[in-house]
Amino acid sequence: TEFITHFKTSFLCCSFDHSLLLQEADKVIEDGDHDWKRIRFASAGDDGIIFLWNAQTGEKLFELHGHTHKITAIAPFFSSDASEENSHLILTASADRAVIVWDCTTGRQVQKVSCFHSTVKCLTVLQRLDVWLSGGSDLCVWNRKLDLLCKTSHLTDAGISALVELPKNCVAAAVGKELIIFRLIASSDKSEGWNILEVKRLVDHQDNILSLVSVNDLTFATGSHVGELIVWDALDWTKQASECNFWDSSVQPDTRTEIKLSQSPNETSVQHLASDEENVYAAVGKGIYVYNLQMKRVIACQRTAHDSSVLHIEMLPNRQLISCSEDGSVRIWEIREKQQLPTEPVPTGFFNMWGFGRANKQANQAKKVQENTPMHFLELVGDLIGHSSAVQMFLYFSELGLVTCSADHLVILWKDGERESRLRSLTLFQKLAQNGDLQLKF
Numbered sequence: 001t002e003f004i005t006h007f008k009t010s011f012l013c014c015s016f017d018h019s020l021l022l023q024e025a026d027k028v029i030e031d032g033d034h035d036w037k038r039i040r041f042a043s044a045g046d047d048g049i050i051f052l053w054n055a056q057t058g059e060k061l062f063e064l065h066g067h068t069h070k071i072t073a074i075a076p077f078f079s080s081d082a083s084e085e086n087s088h089l090i091l092t093a094s095a096d097r098a099v100i101v102w103d104c105t106t107g108r109q110v111q112k113v114s115c116f117h118s119t120v121k122c123l124t125v126l127q128r129l130d131v132w133l134s135g136g137s138d139l140c141v142w143n144r145k146l147d148l149l150c151k152t153s154h155l156t157d158a159g160i161s162a163l164v165e166l167p168k169n170c171v172a173a174a175v176g177k178e179l180i181i182f183r184l185i186a187s188s189d190k191s192e193g194w195n196i197l198e199v200k201r202l203v204d205h206q207d208n209i210l211s212l213v214s215v216n217d218l219t220f221a222t223g224s225h226v227g228e229l230i231v232w233d234a235l236d237w238t239k240q241a242s243e244c245n246f247w248d249s250s251v252q253p254d255t256r257t258e259i260k261l262s263q264s265p266n267e268t269s270v271q272h273l274a275s276d277e278e279n280v281y282a283a284v285g286k287g288i289y290v291y292n293l294q295m296k297r298v299i300a301c302q303r304t305a306h307d308s309s310v311l312h313i314e315m316l317p318n319r320q321l322i323s324c325s326e327d328g329s330v331r332i333w334e335i336r337e338k339q340q341l342p343t344e345p346v347p348t349g350f351f352n353m354w355g356f357g358r359a360n361k362q363a364n365q366a367k368k369v370q371e372n373t374p375m376h377f378l379e380l381v382g383d384l385i386g387h388s389s390a391v392q393m394f395l396y397f398s399e400l401g402l403v404t405c406s407a408d409h410l411v412i413l414w415k416d417g418e419r420e421s422r423l424r425s426l427t428l429f430q431k432l433a434q435n436g437d438l439q440l441k442f
Helices: 359-372 417-434
Strands: 011-015 021-026 040-044 050-054 060-064 071-078 088-094 099-103 109-113 122-126 131-135 139-143 148-151 162-166 170-175 178-186 194-202 209-216 219-224 229-233 239-243 270-275 279-284 287-292 297-302 310-315 320-325 330-337 376-384 391-396 402-406 410-414
Touching (some): 170 209, 229 279, 279 310, 297 376
Parallel strands (some): 270 310
Antiparallel strands (some): 050 060, 131 139, 209 219, 279 287, 402 410
16 A cells, blocks of 8 residues: 555664663644644663654654663553643653653653652553552552552562553553552542452453553453463453464464474464454464454464564554564554455365265354354554664654664654645745745746
């Protein structure tokens, strides 16, 4: 497609000495004309430095120094009140057991807290409650001023690996193979105090939970190290559906599969999950699987989407899917509907007349294969070649393009070449017309 073809021909490259984590820091579009200068993203990595970038030009805006070890989590924290001081903040956590709040507009360090007993592995902002959570060996609730409102007791040495917001002031925390549901309860008086209560533990997973995603207000999903996908009810936390046979050859019978005595964990682990209202998209080993929530089964898959494990996937508004991998590739897929072929009639003959044939068995097998065969397929429509090592993550900025980060110390801002050329040409013609060198009508 046009979107993909011209992504390969125009990109801006920014090189620095890290880039293992990438997260959108400040994305604001004003009504009417776009204010591109206020659309920013942040990158961070093992050196403990955070960079803020202009998503339109790739210009480095600020270089944030404050951590002494690798960055482990990063999250934006916006204020609904535009007049409020420090309305656009970014939170960063590090292996130095500290969390720092930064002002995105000035690059200034607002505040730092170093009272954690372990590394903070995840940060989640509850925008509606104007608080944020830190997950490590315990779960802490903080306000904008970095006041500790409440915390849980020590959960485990492994700590919380992922958090997701749920309805009714609840959050789900992945702790090893367990999923713990917590509820935030406001104090009865008029103070800003909160209490956090553990309400349920879900132990349906057989191995550590690697990915956690909110689907909508009613549903969320989890994926584990051994390839289990579980879809949960977000209100009563019951299991709605599950899938654990992503590597089964019946999921994609048209492809040749190798005969193996066992499956490597890297081939079956659910590294990342994305979702929309209809489907959950799972990065499982080297493959990508599309799980339909209504039908409760896989409707499309690409078992070997990359040569190595898929690390991050995201669905675009135009039903295209982007994936990046340990092999350094970034690929864009399009979900298309399969043309269903008519089922071949079962042959009859002499032996079938006497019951020696396997007509019924063949018919049942054909019916089973037809039921298991995905109704859609993922077609590769773009391959972004630019990185030489594992691509950890990416951000999609619609008209502004795509940003990827890699262990090769590169952050690449990919552009729609045709659109950028058209905008540059229009700007040039407008300047010529203003100078009176060219008579143009617009």
